[in-house]
Amino acid sequence: MLVKGLSYTSHIEVRYAETDAMGVVHHGSYPIWFEQARIDFFKSIGAPYTAIEKEGFESPVLELVVRYRQPCKFGDTVDIETTIYKVNTLKWKFQYRLFVGETLCATASTLHAFTKGGVPTMEKPECFRKVEGKLFPDK
Template identity: 50%
Template sequence: MGLSGTSRLRVRYAETDQMGIVYHANYLIWFEVGRTELFREINLPYTRFEEQGFSLAVIEANCRYRKPARYDDDIKIVTTIDKVTTRSVTFSYLVYRDETLLAQGKTVHLFINKEGRHTDIRDTDLWRQLQMIISNN
């Protein structure tokens, strides 16, 4: 698929541990920043999902740490939509400081309805919007 977006952030002191290195769980938060901004860039913010009665539930998350990020680093998060089906979305992430790859990861999300049940979005405006965006990129 390959629809991608780039987000930037500066490492905050609160994100680091006693050794001055970014605590590992913060990368998952950065992944969320990346996918939220990617959806916003394609004019499909999470609020639009919610307005149509859907959410995205994380069912898989992984991260491979390559190099440490530290306080005040300028971080770039490249987020790519790898796969979209009527039931799920898969994202991949690359986290950089300058040109140095710090981490790479993947998350898989299921579409769920207001009752928290896994759902198929095939006959929805949301699915039609996603299909239009994907076909234009």
């Protein structure tokens, strides 16, 4: 059962290098945007990813699912609404909704867990534990 947590919105200005010959954002650019949205999310809650890494933890992507709906183009500002969901004690999921203005351009999700030394762990970084209560306020 997914437990809905906090949301944060990042803003990405589409760069020319992210587009293909048709002026449309290449599908390979989206995962980079999701990574930036996660980094922004962690920073916004007071657990910057640099602090997580400093404590010896990683948060690899275990799964990525993307649904493209409308194209993003060079010069667009893309608003990425990122919401965290608790999957279980080991894993959590980020869900993304990408908008240009009022137009929903894509939806996606990534599944994550913490690892330490490349091994999955139930242990969590101190900086994450300090904010975990506000991540999932209803639980």
